[in-house]
Amino acid sequence: MRHALLALLLALTSSACTAAVRDCAWPAWEAFKTQMVSADGRVIDASSPRSITTSEGQSYALFFALVANDRATFARLLRWTHNNLAGGDLGARLPAWLWGRSDDHRWQILDANNASDADLWIAYALLEAGRLWDQPDYTRLAERLLWRSAAESLLWMPDVGLVLLPGRLGFINPTGTRINPSYSVPQLFARFAQVDALWAQVDHDTQRALIDAAPQGFVPDWRLRSWQDGWKPDAQTGLLGSYDAIRSYLWIGMMAADAPGRAALQQRLAPMAAKVAALGRVPEKIDTQTGSVSGTPSSGFAAALLPLLAATQQDDALAAQRAHLHQHPADANAYYAQVLTLFGHGWDQGRYRFAANGNLQPAWAQACPP
Template sequence: MFSRPDTPAGGAPRRRRRALAALLAGMLALPAAQAAPGCAAASWPLWERFAQRFMQADGRVIDYSVSQQHSTSEGQSYAMFFALVAHDRARFDKLWSWSVANLAGGDIGARLPAWQWGKKTDGSWGVVDPNPASDANLWFVYALAEAGRLWSEPRYTQAARTLLAQVAEKEVADLPGLGPTLLPAPSGFVLKERIWRLNPSYLPVPLVRALERLDPQGPWKAVAASHARMLAETTPHGFAADWVAWEVPEGGGKGAFVTDPEKGDIGSYDAIRTYLWAGMTPRADPLAPLLRQQLSGMATALQSVPLPPERVRTASGEVEGAAPVGFSAALLPYLQSLGLSSALEAQRQRVRTLLLEAPPETPARYYDQVLGLFGTGYMEQRYQFLPTGRVQLRWEKACPSQKSQNAAATDRH
């Protein structure tokens, strides 16, 4: 009933393929980019290696480190952003088309993309976990909205608005005493009555600024405020946790952030992104001073240890283990924003040796590659975030005719 994972239809049942193909052709298939002379896809070796190792021809991104050979909405959305940074519209289109067809059942107006797709226990291929992931959905929205602006394609912009409306409806909750807050998913994160699990790494500040512009009547200013409060009240030693919880006493009363009762106060593979996003937040952003003040723990740790710790205890500030090279890549923008030149150079050298200049036969870890693309892409000035939330891309300078089209499209909207 289900096709092999390397077929264009992914896991869709055969009887639905023609219908899905027609839908995608009519609504999602977009014309090839009208590139001006000298406006070809930007050369980005790390992106090319990532695409060759982890991305199928049909647009599916695979994490081979797990037995299910699974794909996630996070992986798809990140790759769309990287494709935009690389001016790689062909791959961008395939990534989005695969995501809609296989994670959203062909209709993003009816459902949010499922979090996980892969090999099921019965040997078939399809959605493994249908619960959406809000961070992936925000990256989908952002990549689509910015692609619509930069490539002058209104259908991308409309898809971004359609998806964002669902996120606001299903993944933002008005928590007692905290206000509108981004939940990790529509279900499964209310631990028990009046305790909500939250993830500090799910909301990059530059993205929420873009959402405020895309949906000015939406809850995004309030969401940014609750996010800022979460970071201010859950980082006593300057370290971010993977997960935290918001608890309101039974019978009402003032709520408070508490240690997640199941995950504990560990900061590790999720939390590393919190420092990454903070480092890329423009200095002119109102939350930039808070981010740099509240997330100082990793900078302090690197004064006494040569490598980023793999795990930290946020309640005590204790650190343990040596993290993989992806953590070093993620910390490059953070260390630069703090002006820590010695620590920056040490991590930059590690990234250069183990990631950028590693021999082709070196085994590549998916998450290291993702963090490497974010961190080194930013440091190489392939992209920068503006205070408005817009992304500024290196290839824009090589595309003057396209920039004028973008300006005209912006004026029309």
């Protein structure tokens, strides 16, 4: 009986999703804009006492605006990022990762270091906006940003290849180099490879590093590449997989069926999908060596696992997490839970897909062309 009910829920949810996409409205994006995006284009994390804005938040919102075919909001987000995080020239200066209210109550950059994943999501959103909206200025800016990111954030490591530093400062030390696996997104690298073949090598090397990072099928938040002893647990976070690592399952789950490396990556991460199926929930924290779990996260984690559950054919677990997401939506002011939901649930609703070459395939391009 339980399996039959889950199958019915899965069918009804899929039917509702198809109908929702057909009219090209995206209520979740509209709600996110109302709650978190200022009139001038700043994504505000209201949970922070400093009302911070991050380059990550700006980059994700640019992507969602493109998925929603929301040109006006895209332009506002880009203008604010350009002026406030990059000193007025996003092509010449990687955006600062953190902006907000300082201790003396001034609104300013709080940390000028970059976040390389945000840099690349901004470049991707610009490239695809240039292509889908026929805006050559976006394409040119994306290419400048991409070259700047390659120059400042890529590092060649012996026996590893090209790796993406999390930022230009603070991640190389006498012990080794800290790497965040969730910063590497195969779809983005595949798209960038259309600009320069360097990124195809980055894609190859980082896919191999991700497989190496998860021998038991669970991705850690951080890893350390020791100068003497190869890959080691990170000194600060150890073997923990949690709020960073959740994105790795999301990215890999959303890979196109014919994308290079998809089968190997999804096979490696299949134990996480099986763990969710066995538990009936997505854990907040997981020991990536033993598989022991703890904590109950926001429903954003459930949304992030939807693509991987679908890809690994965990149909009962997929239906259960869809139901959980429906019954326990993310709090309106919970920034991270909201962006995970827009990514995972938006993909599950069919609002967008990624082609094998990294091109974005938004539903509006077919159902509601501009």
